[in-house]
Amino acid sequence: MNDLEAFAKLVQALAAWRQQLIFIGGWGHRLHRLDPRANRPDYQPVFTRDTDLAFANKEPIEGDIKQSLLQHGFQEELSGDHRPPAAHYTLGDEAGGFYAEFLTPLAGSGRKRSGEADATMTKAGISAQKIRHLDVLLVDPWIISLGQQEGVPLPERIDVQVAHPLCFMVQKFLIQQYRPANKRAQDVLYIYDTIELFGALLDEFNVHWKARVAPALGGLADDVRKISTQTFAEVNDMVRDAARIPADRDLPPEQIQATCSYAFERMLRS
Known part of the structure; x- marks a missing residue:
């Protein structure tokens, strides 16, 4: 499975939440190339096998994102000592496969009242990492339309959000x-x-x-x-x-x- 096939599976798994989730990081940059206003470079984008998705943690998100990921072939890989543990949602073998991570803004001191690190949270079934300075990536995201024409093997076109x-x-x-x-x-x-x-x-x-x-x-x-x-x-x-x-x-x-x-x-x- 190439990375565009894996990415298409992720987009389909997350289609119900496309208005709450924003593609950031390396795949966000890769999606920028598909905007009609972008120049068309003749070089390859920086390679990344992880897909980072951001969301605002103070807004409600209905449904079970984790269950949808599992239904589309992803597996949850937990790590670390935080509560909840940090998670990768992987497709393919863990060493060389494609995976998604969910990120949300970290506010305040970074510590809970108990003294524990305020590093993760659970939302809509998934475990997300809290990251400082993520808020700016939620400001006025762009909409990118994806489909066969862009090389993404989706059964029908889907609009996704990408960081401005x-x-x-x-x-x-x-x-x-x-x-x-x-x-x-x-x-x-x-x-x-x-x-x-x-x-x-x-x-x-x-x-x-x-x-x-x-x-x-x-x-x-x-x-x-x-x-x-x-x-x-x-x-x-x-x-x-x-x-x-x-x-x-x-x-x-x-x-x-x-x-x-x-x-x-x-x-x-x-």
Whole structure:
């Protein structure tokens, strides 16, 4: 089973909840390529076998997502000492198969009143991880239509939600301090590739930043501006490491730095 077949099974399993769940992470970025406004790159997206889905934990979600996943061939793999345990919903062998994870925003100190880590929760039958700075990915998601024409082997077209590309990039800056070096470099590549996809929309993204994203972030908006400037002020090790990731293209680190510096100056201007 290739990854598009596995992804199609996931989309079908989650069809009843497509208005509550938002594709984020690597598969969110991959779905961005299917938007009619996106440029059509001739290189492959960064590979990922996990699919991250975000939801707002304060809103009701009816039904049993876990049961639907099981009915479509997924298995629940639990791990860790949290209550409830963290979960992967896998299709295929655990070592090399496709899997989905559910994520929801973490608010407050990250500790329960008992002193335990406030790291997971149960919603609609599934175990989800609580992640700080996930809220911004819930702001004004885009709708992407999927079907045979896009290479997704679905019996009929289905619309899904995907994180807004600007929010996708902004969140990378907010989580940068928590990420290991290899993941920070991968995030830089995701940011650059997103700008490549939507370079014609920089001014539209600026309008969205001022009207919706910055107000949602509050004081963190200044942090995003500062971190984006620092990240792309020069060709640093993080940018160099990002340039080494793609195996199917020659990507000079100077190109990443210059492109991203220019783009964020336009997108985040006051």
